Amino acid sequence: MAPAAGEILVPEVSAGVGKAQHLGDGLGHHSFFEGDKHNVQEFVLPEALRFDSAFDNFVDDAEFPVIDLSTLASGDEKQRQETIARLAHAAETWGFFKVVNHGVPLELIQRILEQVRGFFAKPIEEKLEMKSDMPRSYFGYTPGTMITDVDGQHPSWTERLYFKRKEDLFRKLAQGAWPEDDGRISEAILKYMDHMDALTEQLFELLTEGLGVKSEKLTAFHDNTCGGFNVAHYPACPRPELARGLRAHTDPHTMAVLYQEYPGLQLLKDGKWLTVRPEAGTLFVNVGDILQIWSNGRYQSVQHRVALNPTASRYSLIFFKNPRLESVISAPSELIDEAHPRKYKAVSWAEYVGMISKGTTKPGLLIDKIAIA
Numbered sequence: 627m628a629p630a631a632g633e634i635l636v637p638e639v640s641a642g643v644g645k646a647q648h649l650g651d652g653l654g655h656h657s658f659f660e661g662d663k664h665n666v667q668e669f670v671l672p673e674a675l676r677f678d679s680a681f682d683n684f685v686d687d688a689e690f691p692v693i694d695l696s697t698l699a700s701g702d703e704k705q706r707q708e709t710i711a712r713l714a715h716a717a718e719t720w721g722f723f724k725v726v727n728h729g730v731p732l733e734l735i736q737r738i739l740e741q742v743r744g745f746f747a748k749p750i751e752e753k754l755e756m757k758s759d760m761p762r763s764y765f766g767y768t769p770g771t772m773i774t775d776v777d778g779q780h781p782s783w784t785e786r787l788y789f790k791r792k793e794d795l796f797r798k799l800a801q802g803a804w805p806e807d808d809g810r811i812s813e814a815i816l817k818y819m820d821h822m823d824a825l826t827e828q829l830f831e832l833l834t835e836g837l838g839v840k841s842e843k844l845t846a847f848h849d850n851t852c853g854g855f856n857v858a859h860y861p862a863c864p865r866p867e868l869a870r871g872l873r874a875h876t877d878p879h880t881m882a883v884l885y886q887e888y889p890g891l892q893l894l895k896d897g898k899w900l901t902v903r904p905e906a907g908t909l910f911v912n913v914g915d916i917l918q919i920w921s922n923g924r925y926q927s928v929q930h931r932v933a934l935n936p937t938a939s940r941y942s943l944i945f946f947k948n949p950r951l952e953s954v955i956s957a958p959s960e961l962i963d964e965a966h967p968r969k970y971k972a973v974s975w976a977e978y979v980g981m982i983s984k985g986t987t988k989p990g991l992l993i994d995k996i997a998i999a
């Protein structure tokens with residue numbers, strides 16, 4: 627008979643100790659669970675919600691779409707059309723693709739990751755001083771105990787720090803997180819976000835063209851205030867099969883751009899969960915719900931989740947691009963005809979986000995709430 631879940635994970639905690647130094651070598655040097663703030667047993671999932679580790683079922687790299695943006699630099703129109711076709715096909719079939727030769731310096735990514743590690747290594751009390759004001763805003767630090775299913779159950783073995791560019795609090799948050807850094811990290815994050823804005827805008831243009839749409843460009847709904855930057859930490863987990871980094875979900879946004887150093891991200895493809903293999907310097911992009919709505923269901927907002935790693939702590943950088951709050955998203959007329967009736971009701975980003983925070987939906991099904999029957 628299986629022992630009780632809490633006993634399997636970290637037996638010391640079931641005795642009510644909960645100090646980091648009692649959590650074994652795999653977690654002892656992390657401050658994530660320090661100070662009795664978290665009851666580790668909370669992170670143990672019921673059997674039905676558990677999933678395979680980060681090292682099973684890697685995506686076949688020969689099949690996973692790669693978009694090489696250097697193909698656009700030459701100005702060769704044939705090459706550009708080929709890239710657009712490849713990108714559109716990737717968004718239609720996988721909903722995910724790699725981007726290489728994107729112009730984001732690896733040195734900038736590494737500098738940010740270095741700082742990120744330093745922040746998450748701080749004592750939990752210091753991190754909680756920067757706690758986000760949920761549910762109203764995710765801005766700031768969010769412990770895994772607050773990253774749950776929509777009903778508030780089943781916290782995730784993770785923690786994150788979330789920046790929005792135009793918020794007055796941006797510098798205050800960066801300075802609070804890295805007081806010793808003298809403002810340089812703010813500059814690095816802002817520079818990274820500039821790159822992300824440029825990259826997503828470029829992809830929007832290509833994805834718009836890939837649908838043959840002329841009337842209304844996807845860029846029209848966005849500007850450079852419309853991005854959120856997350857740094858996420860998934861501490862090494864001694865029994866990764868019992869907990870999860872992040873539940874299966876689709877991103878409600880327009881698009882997300884991810885940098886990861888270790889495996890953990892898994893995506894759903896033809897009913898199977900596949901692990902995405904990290905590559906130095908490679909960015910991973912996925913279609914969000916807004917892009918699926920706007921493309922009348924052509925581009926796929928695919929479910930994904932994060933599995934845990936038994937020995938390595940994983941850090942990821944995630945940039946979410948979303949429309950302006952008031953932008954109303956509905957598929958352009960070119961995409962609608964008798965054979966392709968409108969699939970989704972028009973929705974503003976403000977309304978869509980409101981639907982999330984009201985918890986009116988089950989995981990992954992938010993988009994179905996606006997489907998036209």
Ligand SMILES: O=C(O)CCC(=O)C(=O)O
Nearest residue numbers: 858877890891932942944
């Ligand atoms: O950290 C990751 O690998 C993915 C995170 C993610 O899917 C999200 O934040 O929506």
Ligand SMILES: [Fe+2]
Nearest residue numbers: 875876877930
């Ligand atoms: Fe996601």
